[in-house]
Amino acid sequence: MTTTDDPSQTGARRPVRPAGAVPAGDGPALPAPSGWFCLALSRELARGAVLTRRFADEDVVLYRTRAGTVRATRPYCPHMGAHLGYGSTVEGESLVCPFHRFAFGPDGTCVSDPDGVPLRTRVNHFPVLERNGFLHIWNGRDGEPPAWELPAVPGPQVRPTAHWAVETDTHPQEVVENIADFRHLGTLHRLAVRQLSPPIADGPYLRTNLRSNAGRIPFFGQLSWEESTLMAGLGWNLTELELPHYGLAVHLWGLPTPIGPWRTVLRVAAACEVTDPRRVPGLNLPAVRAALTRAVARSTLRMTARIIRQDVPIWDHKRYEPRPRLAAGDHSVGVYRHWARQFYPPGPPTGHDPA
Incomplete structure (x- = not known):
């Protein structure tokens, strides 16, 4: 029983909640909690690859730089709103927008554009943790940085099979x-x-x-x-x-x-x-x-x-x-x-x- 597919991306069964079975109130009784959450397996994201995953009703764009570092960003280019998860490429350590080829560096800032004058803007990155073959992002309150770490168990050498x-x-x-x-x-x-x-x-x-x-x-x-x-x-x-x-x-x-x-x-x-x-x-x-x-x-x-x-x-x-x-x-x-x-x-x- 081994799979690399993510049900949120493959049209998996989506049952309809019957009347009266929804959480109390006008919406979910609980918001998305803070903490670390897994978006993918490490092996799903090769060097130079870009991957889109859903989190808290929004898209998150994951990409791995040529050096092997994983980044996670909110999906839309601040220039004119192109979705960075569809057609973007990784060049060196930067993510390049498919629409006008603005490039965003490891810290999210715009580092180049076709005219040679980078925009004074940035994309917003999530903190990322890669451990035991999983890719996790941090969901903080109001953008707060990670307040705690995932436990370092059972050890970095152990990966699921x-x-x-x-x-x-x-x-x-x-x-x-x-x-x-x-x-x-x-x-x-x-x-x-x-x-x-x-x-x-x-x-x-x-x-x-x-x-x-x-x-x-x-x-x-x-x-x-x-x-x-x-x-x-x-x-x-x-x-x-x-x-x-x-x-x-x-x-x-x-x-x-x-x-x-x-x-x-x-x-x-x-x-x-x-x-x-x-x-x-x-x-x-x-x-x-x-x-x-x-x-x-x-x-x-x-x-x-x-x-x-x-x-x-x-x-x-x-x-x-x-x-x-x-x-x-x-x-x-x-x-x-x-x-x-x-x-x-x-x-x-x-x-x-x-x-």
Whole structure:
């Protein structure tokens, strides 16, 4: 289950929300949150390439310079409004508009034009972070610079070998809330899970720990494992599945990105690495190691995609409850809602209180 297609660009299914299922009020109850959000895989953007992706109901133009640096800019040329994602070229370190060939340098300023006198103007860049084979942009309040970084885990050398994406009528906060709402794993997905410790919040980061007894991986059959999930804002989370008996660790990324009002692309990716080659015969051989880790990553992603496909109809038709009536076992949801408040502008209540 590996794909490089982005559902927001390929005409994926767009279900219509039924009457009464839209968020309360005249529009989405939640705006696009601040934080880091994935717009593409690194391998989708070669040197000299230009790529357009949707974010928060607007286009973002990604391009990679000849030196390999990734830039992200708002889509319209300040000269006469040409869309920089359609027909622009990369020349050296500059993005060149297809309409009148004004060139914009690494800092966004106009560096040249056909008449030899650059305009005193610029395009507005987003902060960009390339990590583990993903391209992330920063969405700040009123253009503020990044206030925090994505965690440097599981390490720069680890890149996913299996990818999948789905588009759904929901908001990133609702997607990530499924991690805190661990009780639905039993009722909806029939997974036997147990919370090992309450969620721990640390600024823009939130960590949860579960034990699961419902995983099936090729060669190993039915397994149980402990999984720790680290959330960094509402656009990035990483689940670590430890299999010490087999000397393996699986890394599973969840990357929800808002592409429009109450519309989200969820990218999921998996990687597997060997932590103790003595546990499985042959893991010292590169070919065996590569084949096994890819198979485990793909199987884990396939299992995860099957679970998410069960979530999608719920997301597509549910209503956001700004003040849910939480049950006795929903403490983690309350912690999550309180933690999520920080990613929205201060001011009138936006409905994050669980009570």
